Amino acid sequence: MRYISYSDCSDNELYKMLFDRAPDNYGKYEQIVASIVDNVKNNGDKAIFEYGEKFDNVKLDEKSLKVTKEEIDEAYEQVDEELVEIIRRSKKRVKEYHEKQKKYSWFDSCDSGSIMGQKVTPIEKVGVYVPGGKAVYPSSVIMNVMPAKVAEVEQIVMVTPPDKDGKVNPVTLVAANECGVDEIYKVGGAQAVAALAFGTETIPKVYKIVGPGNIFVALAKKAVYGHVSIDSIAGPSEVLVIADESANPKYVAADLLSQAEHDELASAILVTDSDVLGKEVEKELIRQTDYLSRKDILEKSLNDFGAIVVVKSIDDAVKLSNMVAPEHLEICTKEPFMVLPKIKNAGAIFLGNYSPEPLGDYMAGPNHVLPTNGTAKFFSPLSVDDFIKKSSIISFDREALGELQEDIIKFANAEKLTAHANSIKVRFEND
Numbered sequence: 001m002r003y004i005s006y007s008d009c010s011d012n013e014l015y016k017m018l019f020d021r022a023p024d025n026y027g028k029y030e031q032i033v034a035s036i037v038d039n040v041k042n043n044g045d046k047a048i049f050e051y052g053e054k055f056d057n058v059k060l061d062e063k064s065l066k067v068t069k070e071e072i073d074e075a076y077e078q079v080d081e082e083l084v085e086i087i088r089r090s091k092k093r094v095k096e097y098h099e100k101q102k103k104y105s106w107f108d109s110c111d112s113g114s115i116m117g118q119k120v121t122p123i124e125k126v127g128v129y130v131p132g133g134k135a136v137y138p139s140s141v142i143m144n145v146m147p148a149k150v151a152e153v154e155q156i157v158m159v160t161p162p163d164k165d166g167k168v169n170p171v172t173l174v175a176a177n178e179c180g181v182d183e184i185y186k187v188g189g190a191q192a193v194a195a196l197a198f199g200t201e202t203i204p205k206v207y208k209i210v211g212p213g214n215i216f217v218a219l220a221k222k223a224v225y226g227h228v229s230i231d232s233i234a235g236p237s238e239v240l241v242i243a244d245e246s247a248n249p250k251y252v253a254a255d256l257l258s259q260a261e262h263d264e265l266a267s268a269i270l271v272t273d274s275d276v277l278g279k280e281v282e283k284e285l286i287r288q289t290d291y292l293s294r295k296d297i298l299e300k301s302l303n304d305f306g307a308i309v310v311v312k313s314i315d316d317a318v319k320l321s322n323m324v325a326p327e328h329l330e331i332c333t334k335e336p337f338m339v340l341p342k343i344k345n346a347g348a349i350f351l352g353n354y355s356p357e358p359l360g361d362y363m364a365g366p367n368h369v370l371p372t373n374g375t376a377k378f379f380s381p382l383s384v385d386d387f388i389k390k391s392s393i394i395s396f397d398r399e400a401l402g403e404l405q406e407d408i409i410k411f412a413n414a415e416k417l418t419a420h421a422n423s424i425k426v427r428f429e430n431d
């Protein structure tokens, strides 16, 4: 874990040293992803089966690629009823939060005889990626699917990697069934994203692909963007904690570790104005890593992408955080709500010592599918907006059009588009 004192570096040097995580910083992965996407586009199911064997050690065929009703029933037998209830409670909270995001069609009519408005329509078919490589993510089923349900999407196609026996994790299947997923395919990684983008003999093509995943999944979404829409680049997890001397080092370290354990490529950064806190957190990280189960991932992630940065003031911490644009930002200072207005870039913001990041991962209600890799500068959390599109509505009667006819004709002539002008003129020729 790097321990950096702010006075050592200028802003840009520090940023580069800390956060070499721009979307174009993954050259070697990008090449692998491009060839996977191409192969799936050209060879459909055949490529899916090949990659299943290569990356997930699983042998599948046309019959076993899709999850059956029997497999879902079997999953319910394997999952503790108490966990099913937790899934239901999480789903309820996520649904209630996302219902507040719902957009409705609107129409404005004027006295002169015009109606203008906006028609909101759900996207017909969406693909949701649920990760399942180094961990399993039933919580991501809820986060992906509930906003789609609130938006009233007709067809939700889920993809997720199976285990080596060709089975999807039972808790993931139960979550999918509870949330109302229409079909589930046992495929993960870049090949799953390509299958949803182009369609294969078995897997349907969708109009939009959403959901988080590892670097292969995130880059595959970037690669197919344009053939389909995507939500954001939601790749390896990140947390940045801004803390002052009032923060509890034990909690801060625990929260950093909670995101570092996702992936060797995950990033966990503390920025503090207190050297005392920095040193305490450093000790806590070592102490807690020792008893956690994913020690190898934690050590690699902290070593390669983790940092404790001591800055001169909380304002400097904010400045750095805005440059990093973390997926998750925790503000653990005496008065976190005073810091909040200064935050410009972050996927989700957690305020105070009792709003740890995992609260947002599972139960709070806001979405945990969030932009990573600095893309919180322009992307937002997954939301109901991702599952709708809008059409403009225009309806004029003769009188209302008449009021605008001269302006339109002159505007069209100025653009030398006489057929445009003519379309108006013909309607008033006999006046």
Ligand SMILES: NC(=O)c1ccc[n+]([C@@H]2O[C@H](COP(=O)([O-])OP(=O)(O)OC[C@H]3O[C@@H](n4cnc5c(N)ncnc54)[C@H](O)[C@@H]3O)[C@@H](O)[C@H]2O)c1
Pocket (backbone or CB within 6 Å): 032, 055, 056, 130, 131, 132, 133, 134, 135, 137, 140, 161, 187, 188, 189, 190, 212, 213, 214, 215, 216, 217, 233, 234, 235, 236, 237, 262, 263, 266, 327, 368, 369, 370, 371, 372
């Ligand atoms: N940003 C967010 O909103 C968010 C939310 C949840 C999880 N995540 C992230 O999702 C990721 C989950 O990763 P995961 O690995 O557990 O599951 P995953 O499902 O994302 O990836 C597993 C798949 O990756 C492919 N793969 C693995 N090694 C490969 C290789 N060498 N070449 C090509 N393809 C390969 C395999 O096909 C495998 O099925 C983590 O990085 C986690 O931090 C992000």
Ligand SMILES: N[C@H](CO)Cc1c[nH]c[nH+]1
Pocket (backbone or CB within 6 Å): 137, 139, 140, 236, 237, 238, 259, 327, 361, 368, 369, 370
């Ligand atoms: N923290 C992840 C998003 O980066 C989401 C997640 C799901 N399960 C546990 N964590």
Ligand SMILES: [Zn+2]
Pocket (backbone or CB within 6 Å): 237, 258, 259, 262, 358, 361
């Ligand atoms: Zn998490």
